[in-house]
Amino acid sequence: MKVFITRVIPQAGKDLLLAAGHTIEEWTEKRNLTPAELVAHCSDADALLSAGSNKIDAAFLDAAPHLKVIALHAVGYDNVDVAAATRHGIPIGNTPGVLTNATADTAFLLMLATSRKAFYLHKRIIRGEWNFFEPTANLGISLDGKTLGIFGMGSIGQNMARRCKAAYGMQVIYHNRRRDDTAEKELGATYVDFNTLLQQSDVLSVHAPLTPETQGKFNAAAFAQMKPSAIFVNTARGSLHNESDLIAALEGGQIWGAGLDVTNPEPMHPDNVLLQMPNVCVLPHIGSATQETRDAMAVLAAQNIIAGLKGERLPAVVNPEVYG
Numbered sequence: 001m002k003v004f005i006t007r008v009i010p011q012a013g014k015d016l017l018l019a020a021g022h023t024i025e026e027w028t029e030k031r032n033l034t035p036a037e038l039v040a041h042c043s044d045a046d047a048l049l050s051a052g053s054n055k056i057d058a059a060f061l062d063a064a065p066h067l068k069v070i071a072l073h074a075v076g077y078d079n080v081d082v083a084a085a086t087r088h089g090i091p092i093g094n095t096p097g098v099l100t101n102a103t104a105d106t107a108f109l110l111m112l113a114t115s116r117k118a119f120y121l122h123k124r125i126i127r128g129e130w131n132f133f134e135p136t137a138n139l140g141i142s143l144d145g146k147t148l149g150i151f152g153m154g155s156i157g158q159n160m161a162r163r164c165k166a167a168y169g170m171q172v173i174y175h176n177r178r179r180d181d182t183a184e185k186e187l188g189a190t191y192v193d194f195n196t197l198l199q200q201s202d203v204l205s206v207h208a209p210l211t212p213e214t215q216g217k218f219n220a221a222a223f224a225q226m227k228p229s230a231i232f233v234n235t236a237r238g239s240l241h242n243e244s245d246l247i248a249a250l251e252g253g254q255i256w257g258a259g260l261d262v263t264n265p266e267p268m269h270p271d272n273v274l275l276q277m278p279n280v281c282v283l284p285h286i287g288s289a290t291q292e293t294r295d296a297m298a299v300l301a302a303q304n305i306i307a308g309l310k311g312e313r314l315p316a317v318v319n320p321e322v323y324g
């Protein structure tokens, strides 16, 4: 059967599909498919492997109801109208777990780099501004024993918390819609309401999915409640924070710094003022970007496709209700 793949993915995933006897068409241009192009390329496909931010919305699903399975090369599925897929009887697969450590590493990297102004100081060396050693210059913030706040204590949030406890003995507080036993028992994490999370965190790391509830959650009112010494880290989705409110909070000293792997829009414009701020570190959405992790994601996405094309339950399914 034919699988359409929206961006070049690691060979390991393609090898698995080919070994299962499927044919592949891969979009190799370095630009997003337009909605019309996506529909056209799926017209004779049995399965879609979507890598990237193409909208799998109701209009697309109405135009491609013959798809037997859609597999995402990602864990986040905010680009998918899951209810519409279920209505069409199309299972949606994603890649949870295999990218957890890599993404938690990215959050940790951003926290530490921001706390020491690493990206900004690196740029100063390149500009020839490393002139002499000054005991009172280039100072960052120590993380030892500080309070880590996690918004979205799921797989990645828990792994970020584990790293921060092991490295810095940080106290962990968190906010989810529901309390999490594992986080409380294994990490000694304390459940708090959203306002307390904002007020008590020295580092606030965002790991919740993008949903109507979480969109724009970190806005002026939220930043105003945070400590002036706080570091905001977002490796979830850029739309969870309001960018102009974040800039105002940094400029106004409501918070101290920010580490971002995700922005809105992506890519971030090179003239963005955040890129000039000493206490801000920005990465180009590389949360899961290690060779090993991307290989594992491609393999899991291929396994989802292979199962879906056989009419079997996907190993990682977003909409189990599709099975009735």
Ligand SMILES: NC(=O)C1=CN([C@@H]2O[C@H](COP(=O)(O)OP(=O)(O)OC[C@H]3O[C@@H](n4cnc5c(N)ncnc54)[C@H](OP(=O)(O)O)[C@@H]3O)[C@@H](O)[C@H]2O)C=CC1
Residues within 6 Å of the ligand: 075, 076, 077, 096, 097, 099, 100, 103, 151, 152, 153, 154, 155, 156, 157, 175, 176, 177, 178, 179, 207, 208, 209, 210, 211, 213, 214, 235, 236, 237, 261, 262, 285, 286, 287, 288
């Ligand atoms: N930068 C990158 O490259 C990557 C980014 N991501 C992003 O990270 C997100 C998290 O991934 P992962 O940890 O695997 O997901 P999980 O599903 O394991 O965890 C998500 C957590 O968010 C919580 N949550 C959901 N809705 C809300 C809400 N409204 N308010 C507060 N908490 C909420 C959930 O708890 P509860 O249901 O109890 O509320 C859960 O604990 C993904 O959705 C994706 O957007 C993931 C991988 C790579």
Ligand SMILES: O=CC(=O)O
Residues within 6 Å of the ligand: 073, 074, 075, 076, 077, 099, 287, 288
């Ligand atoms: O952003 C990446 C994902 O896997 O979700």
